[in-house]
Amino acid sequence: MLKGKHIVLGISGGIAAYKSVMLLRLLVKRGAEVQVVITPNGKEFITPVTLSALSGKPVVSEFFTANTGEWHSHVDLGLWADLMIIAPATASTIGKMANGIADNMLITTYLSAKEQVMVAPAMDLDMWRHPSTQRNIATLRKDGVIIVEPEAGELASGLVGKGRMEEPENIVKAAEEYFSRMATLKGKKVLVTAGPTFENIDPVRFIGNYSSGKMGFAIADEFASRGAEVTLVAGPVSIKETHPGVRRIDVRSAKEMCEAAVSNFGDADYVVLAAAVADYAPESVADSKIKREGTDGMTLRLVKNPDIAATLGCMKDHQKLIGFALETDHELENAHHKLEKKHLDWIVLNSLNDPEAGFMKDTNKITIVSASGEEMEYPAKSKREVAKDIVDVVAV
Numbered sequence: 001m002l003k004g005k006h007i008v009l010g011i012s013g014g015i016a017a018y019k020s021v022m023l024l025r026l027l028v029k030r031g032a033e034v035q036v037v038i039t040p041n042g043k044e045f046i047t048p049v050t051l052s053a054l055s056g057k058p059v060v061s062e063f064f065t066a067n068t069g070e071w072h073s074h075v076d077l078g079l080w081a082d083l084m085i086i087a088p089a090t091a092s093t094i095g096k097m098a099n100g101i102a103d104n105m106l107i108t109t110y111l112s113a114k115e116q117v118m119v120a121p122a123m124d125l126d127m128w129r130h131p132s133t134q135r136n137i138a139t140l141r142k143d144g145v146i147i148v149e150p151e152a153g154e155l156a157s158g159l160v161g162k163g164r165m166e167e168p169e170n171i172v173k174a175a176e177e178y179f180s181r182m183a184t185l186k187g188k189k190v191l192v193t194a195g196p197t198f199e200n201i202d203p204v205r206f207i208g209n210y211s212s213g214k215m216g217f218a219i220a221d222e223f224a225s226r227g228a229e230v231t232l233v234a235g236p237v238s239i240k241e242t243h244p245g246v247r248r249i250d251v252r253s254a255k256e257m258c259e260a261a262v263s264n265f266g267d268a269d270y271v272v273l274a275a276a277v278a279d280y281a282p283e284s285v286a287d288s289k290i291k292r293e294g295t296d297g298m299t300l301r302l303v304k305n306p307d308i309a310a311t312l313g314c315m316k317d318h319q320k321l322i323g324f325a326l327e328t329d330h331e332l333e334n335a336h337h338k339l340e341k342k343h344l345d346w347i348v349l350n351s352l353n354d355p356e357a358g359f360m361k362d363t364n365k366i367t368i369v370s371a372s373g374e375e376m377e378y379p380a381k382s383k384r385e386v387a388k389d390i391v392d393v394v395a396v
């Protein structure tokens with residue numbers, strides 16, 4: 001799995017740096033090409049000579065070589081690498097990564113990284129559990145960094161607790177898992193719709209719904225983390241972060257969402273319709289704000305919006321279509337009916353009667369119904385876990 005892979009191994013200044021020698025050795029033994037980037041403090045713990053002898057490449061630490069003036073390009077490293085592993089990552093390095101403080105070659109390399117980044121933190125237990133470290137770790141997670149959690153055990157300080165860097169064998173395992181996950185859907189194209197749609201009434205009012213987009217975004221991220229090329233057509237949502245493998249198209253109305261979905265449908269392999277599309281839109285949109293003076297009420301005539309799922313269902317060729325059904329009663333019956341009517345391959349049912357399912361929640365409880373009539377029921381899980389279950393079923 002690691003054969004021929006280009007890996008940047010970042011080493012920061014912690015006692016666990018001695019374990020990075022073993023990590024480097026294991027990576028090289030498995031056929032990876034490794035470029036070590038070490039912080040000035042890292043060199044206090046482990047010598048560049050050992051690292052360059054084992055990697056077969058000069059170790060990079062400074063922005064340029066002092067006596068020759070040779071410039072070390074962090075941008076080139078970002079283009080070269082398939083994976084960057086920072087082990088050990090000290091509290092200070094994690095803090096700099098989370099806040100973009102580019103005062104050494106390791107952090108500039110991180111900021112220029114186009115590849116996946118994985119960090120193996122190592123520090124004392126109090127530093128690990130400090131709110132500041134935990135905040136920074138949460139930021140890195142949001143930025144798409146994989147965290148190889150530290151273990152609990154005896155620490156260099158003599159204290160016992162969580163903070164010890166994960167063993168090199170397990171970091172290698174995490175790298176292998178990453179590459180094998182990336183390989184599973186490489187070359188596949190995915191189209192996802194997510195979030196609500198807003199249908200304008202006038203320049204200040206609209207008809208919308210409570211969809212947060214979290215489920216659709218989690219599905220898009222999950223497909224991308226398995227190597228697929230994902231196009232995400234998103235209604236108006238507040239979510240900012242997406243996996244780097246996701247191309248996002250922001251839309252507002254059902255009509256715009258339909259146009260974007262139709263034009264990206266042709267070469268998609270999997271299409272997931274997770275958006276809560278407004279079924280109706282005002283027949284006409286007022287050019288200026290509708291005033292209340294002089295009226296004793298108002299009638300708004302609504303016309304049907306396009307059914308995106310059904311439209312794509314009719315265009316279907318090789319694509320696998322996955323729809324959602326959020327129901328309040330006769331749940332399974334309605335789900336089967338929608339699956340057939342819209343020519344879907346699977347429908348993911350969630351019931352508004354389940355307290356763990358529905359709009360704006362972080363959890364969901366689903367039943368996946370297949371076109372052949374199979375029903376797979378799952379316990380309540382986080383939307384991220386639910387996304388994994390859905391991709392496991394549909395993309396085999």
Ligand code: CTP
Pocket residue numbers: 254273274275276277278279305306307308309310322323324325326338
């Ligand atoms: N859907 C769609 N376009 C619409 C309405 C729904 O693409 N205009 C998709 C949703 O994204 C979902 C599936 O169709 O994947 C079912 O959505 P739902 O709102 O439950 O179904 P409707 O057909 O709108 O039926 P109803 O609202 O009457 O239950």
